[in-house]
Amino acid sequence: MGENHATSCASRVEPHYFDCVLCRHIPHGSTLGSDLAALFDSAHNTFHSANAMEQKQGILHRTTVESVAVQQRGFRNAPLAPLSGSKRSFSETADSPHIEPNKHLDFQSASSVGRELPRLIASDIVALSIPLPSEYSQRKAISATPTSATDRSLSLSFARYALPEPLVSNLNALGVKEIYPWQKQCLLGPGLLDGTRNLVYSAPTGGGKSLVADILMLKRVLEDRNAKALLILPYVALVQEKVRWLRNVVQDVKRKPLHPDERDTKPQVWQKRPDEDNVRVVGFFGGGKIRATWLDFDVGVCTFEKANMLINTAIDDGNITNLKAVVLDELHMVDDDHRGYLMELIATKLLSLGHDVQMIGMSATLANIDILSTWLSAHTYKTFYRPVPVEEHLVYEGKIYPASSTRCILKAASQSQQTTSSALELDSQPLRTIRASHHKEFQDPVLNAVIALANETARSGYGVLVFCSSRQGCESDARLISRVVPQGNELDPAILEKRLDLLGDLRSLATGLDPILAETIPAGVAFHHAGMTIEERDLISTAYDGGALKVVVATCSLAAGINLPARRVILHNARMGRDMIGPSMLRQMRGRAGRKGKDEIGETYLCCRKCDLEDVVELMNADLPQVSSGLTTDKHRIQRALLEVVSIRLVNTRESINDYIRKTLLSLSSTSDLIQDHVESSLRDLLEMGFIKSDNFDSYVATQLGKAVVASSLEPEDGAFVHREMQRALQAFVMDGEMHILYTFTPVQELSASINWQVFRSEMEALDDSGLRVMMFLGLKPTVVNRMAQGGNLKESTPAEKETARIYRRFYLALQLRDLCNEMPVHVVARKYDMPRGTVQTLEQTCQGFAAGMIKFCEQMGWGAMAAILDHFSDRLRAGAKADLLALAKVTFIKSRTARVFYDNGFKTVASLANADPKELVPILMQAQPTKLRVKSKDEQKYEEKLLAKAQVISDSANRLWQSEMQQDLDDE
CATH class of the missing domain: 3.40.50.300 (P-loop containing nucleotide triphosphate hydrolases)
Structure with missing residues (x-):
């Protein structure tokens, strides 16, 4: 045994060779000293005795599982997944250097670290009575359910809908063969198909409510070449998903060509881009470097914040007249205590414009739909239909x-x-x-x-x-x-x-x-x-x-x-x-x-x-809560509402302000005396903060500072804080390091992350002289950090103490941004600061959006040099890399560590990537992977195929960027 342990083990217990955790750690054919061999043989025999017992127990275990599965076969009479086989072996450690090319072993090594946890058996679920007929079984018995064969208006090609044939074909290809009766009834409501009436409707999740809004929105865009539409959603993930869906829906759908007379009078419209006949769907979220403008989309899919910013800019620029449809999804969130009030600001501004824009609000959870339809002067429709019934x-x-x-x-x-x-x-x-x-x-x-x-x-x-x-x-x-x-x-x-x-x-x-x-x-x-x-x-x-x-x-x-x-x-x-x-x-x-x-x-x-x-x-058994205005929760939200409409010149007198307030949902859900008190106090606060100014005739105009706050999408209170911080920074900005710049575009909003003061102290002690000067300049004291690290409490009872605590939190987040900008991976930063990976990534993305706002703030205030500095570091944060990698980081799939690996392997420019064979890039991509596990040849080949496809995308992206750079050079000559 000691002379050739692995060979002996394999010959004695061939079926269990790969189950022996002892054998796996000794290379095949290796030898051991006599003393160590005796000790090893004893441990080895003990292991195999225990393993043999587990193999026997595994047979009993499988029998029990199979019997349980048979008992559970009654679950909706569904077919069972096949059960067979053998008990799983002990897992391979994920980074073991001696993994043999065995399929089962590869699966084990990929799936666990250390010894596999024992299998358990779920409890039986036993029927006690015969269930009552479900809604589904009752509905299934009805054979007279309408279809497009019996009701032509259930087909999207029905003449009344006037949808172009390519659009109907795309929807068919995506699985929408016909519409439900409730969708037909809703679409045929008064003034909806021609866009002259607003709509508020409610339908259960999964009931097909989004299709109604999609049809009405696309009709507005297809019928008017200059028309634009906005679809507003609460979350980035939903925006990204909806963009993908709509792009598939409008693929190869052409808008009506311009009449020759229109081309003669408006050549700038029909010549502005080669894809003028297509419907362009653009997503707006986060703080992307390439910021699409009002002219760059036909259908904009936005988060609440981006939609509000787009509408403010369009009103201020005079382009808002092209907006013909706005869809407010998840309309029940209008009273969400955090962000929902932005929906109310958007809708109220559109109601105050005085031109035709069709607003479509929808939700699965609307209790008092009538108050919303009154607010939006909308047709109302409500259904409880679900194509797939739910038993609760x-x-x-x-x-x-x-x-x-x-x-x-x-x-x-x-x-x-x-x-x-x-x-x-x-x-x-x-x-x-x-x-x-x-x-x-x-x-x-x-x-x-x-x-x-x-x-x-x-x-x-x-x-x-x-x-x-x-x-x-x-x-x-x-x-x-x-x-x-x-x-x-x-x-x-x-x-x-x-x-x-x-x-x-x-x-x-x-x-x-x-x-x-x-x-x-x-x-x-x-x-x-x-x-x-x-x-x-x-x-x-x-x-x-x-x-x-x-x-x-x-x-x-x-x-x-x-x-x-x-x-x-x-x-x-x-x-x-x-x-x-x-x-x-x-x-x-x-x-x-x-x-x-x-x-x-x-x-x-x-x-x-x-x-x-x-x-x-x-x-x-509770009823859904009544929806009310989100502006009532905090008077500062009325401050923001008033500052925005004054800044974009939608109102300028006390009379027009009152008219605007009457169009809010707040006017329908609160008393007029309370509203007036909030309006009065908000106007006073805005005047005191220097955001607006007024003459003796109650005429209001936004100051440069007020316009900067609106342009950067800041709350008034946050805007005042940022202004104080920036004024102080402009007097003595620490330029011989990165910390002051990174602190400047660290978000001022309250984030969920809390300070680990021990980590804060450790990072503070590692700061160079420049970083320490930034701390001193900001008023942060090492003695306070040391006291907090020892279990002290940070006081936040007075306004001054709250502002100081805010500065400590921002600096702590700035330390994380410093690491991200210097190519430290997200998961390493998360481990270092004891935070979840997703929280660090959210911070990174939030900072990108905030940095974009801060750049606008500085530009609006006339601080061009500061805006340029922030713009550079915004690029570094987005790339997660130092300055020498910024050009490479523009290429798809190349960020942070990957960019550095390419740079170190000689691909230092976009041109070098553009001229490389994609096959040359595969070994470098493999080198950039975070782990190095040996895999069997078949899996390795499959993995290399994936990397080759990724390399092809990198090559194509680099080629596009290179061609753009060359074209720019030619234009500059």
Whole structure:
């Protein structure tokens, strides 16, 4: 044994050779000394004895799993995923240098670090009664459902809609063969198709509400060559998704040609670009360097902030008359306490313009739709239709109740003198029960229910979405679910291949492969939360949508910002953090259930703890909250509203201000006396801060500072703070280092990140003289940082103390920006400052947007030199690189570390990349990968094919940039 351990082991227990963790760490054919060999033989024999016992137990384990699966076969009569096979072996360490070319071993090494956790068995779910007929079964029995064959107006080619044939063909190719009866009724509402009437409508998630808005918006753009439309969404991810959808919808769709007379009178219109006949869809979000203008799009898809900025600029420039349609998606967010008031500002400005612009507001959760239709002078339509019906359930103490029965429970509780949990559970008969688990991990009945329900769905071949209250909860649930669902040899090899590809894609990211995802993805389970990078979330969403993943565990806060429909939605509890979620959030999460085209029905399960039962039952039966104005929550928001309309010259007198206020939603949801008090105090504050000025005739005009605040999209209070900081900086700017510049474009808004004072102290002690001078200049004291690192408290009781605390927080974030600008990867910065990767990436993106605003602020104030400095560092932040890499960083896929690797390998210019064969770039891309794992030849070939495709994109991008540079040089001569 000691003479040739690995060979001996392989000959004695060939089937288990790769399961021997001892053998794997000794190269094949190596020898050991006699003393070490005796010790090794003893440990080796002990291991194989234990492994043989595990192999026997694995047979019993599989038998149990198969019997459970057979018992669960009744879940919607769905086919079970095939179960077979062998127990999975011990995992390979991810960075082991001695991985043999074995397919099973490659999968193990990609999926876990260290020893594999033992498999668990999910609890059985047993039917207690025959379920009542569902809405779906009742609807399915009706054979007279209208179709385009019986009702021609359900076809998009119906003459009344007047849609061009290419547009109808594109929609057909995207799966929209015909529209629903409710969509027809809505579109044929008075004045909608011709654009003379506004529309506010409500339809459940998944009911097809977006198509109505798309049709009306595109009609405005296609019927008028000068027309523009804006589609406004709350989240960047939704904007990006909608841009992709609309570009597919309008592909090869041509607008009506200009009449020759129009070409003679307006040559600048028809000659301005070669693709004039096409419909150009542009997304507006973040702080991109290349900023599209009003002339660069026909359909703009924007976040709230970008839409407000675009409209302000267009009104000020006089281009707003071309705006013919505005779609306000998620209209219920108009009273969102953080950002929703921007929707009200946008709509009120459009109502005050006095020209025709069709406004279309939609939501799945509108309670008082009438007040919104009154505000927008709009036609109203409401439907409860869902093409994929959803059955809702409450899970309590291991029992599953239909949601409809909870109303009876609530009634019984209200009639009971003692509202106890026992009284609440007597008046309803459960449909099914979830048996208690013998595993210690599943002793909590709520967790046991989540695991059992997720396992049942995944084993039936369907997708499941689990919502948790925290990021840690997402990761914990994902790990536990991955230990019960089918994996390894139980699965179709094609599915395993897709999961291997996903692991490879995640590993190739700059952040590397998250160890928990490495553990869960082989089982078809992943998590999705804001602590992850955008790239990670995109890959997981795509894999789930393509069927490679069966279970995704997400935070409640992402319910409205993701589009991950599932057969079954499970809520681990009804809380977001410590607070109970609201009816709208519950509706958003439930709305993810039911995937059109893949599922015949959707199911939701809200798992409830004993202490929360009464609140949960009340929540499940609560009406949606009444929507009101977001301007009432803080008078500073009226300040911003007034400053904007004065700055863009939409109002200039007290009378026009009052007329503007009467057009707000605030005027319909608050008393006139209260509104006037807020208006008076806001005008006084704006005058005192120097943002506006007035003459004796109550005529108002924005000052240079006021216009700078509006141009940079700052809140008035934040604008005043920035102005004070910039005035001080202009008196003595520290130019012999980077810290002062980076601090200047660090966001002033409150971010979720908190200061780790020990890290702050460590970074402060490492600062050079320039950085220390910046601290002193800003009024930051090392003694305070040291005291805080030892457990002190930062006082924030007075305005002066709050401003000082704000400066400390900004400087701490500026330290992170310094590292990002100097090519430190996001995940390394996250680890250094003890923050989630996604939070650091969000900071990076927020800073890009804020930097763009600060550049505009400086330009508006006439501080050109400062604007130029900030512009340069904005480029560095976007590239995540030093100045010598900025040219390379313009190329697609080349940022930060990748740019540095290319630079060090001799590709120092865009021209050198443009003239290179893509095959030459593959070895460099491999060198730029964050990990170096040995893979089998087949996987290596596949990986190289992916890198070659990436290299081709890099080459094409470099060629376009090079040609543009050469053309610019010719133009300058």
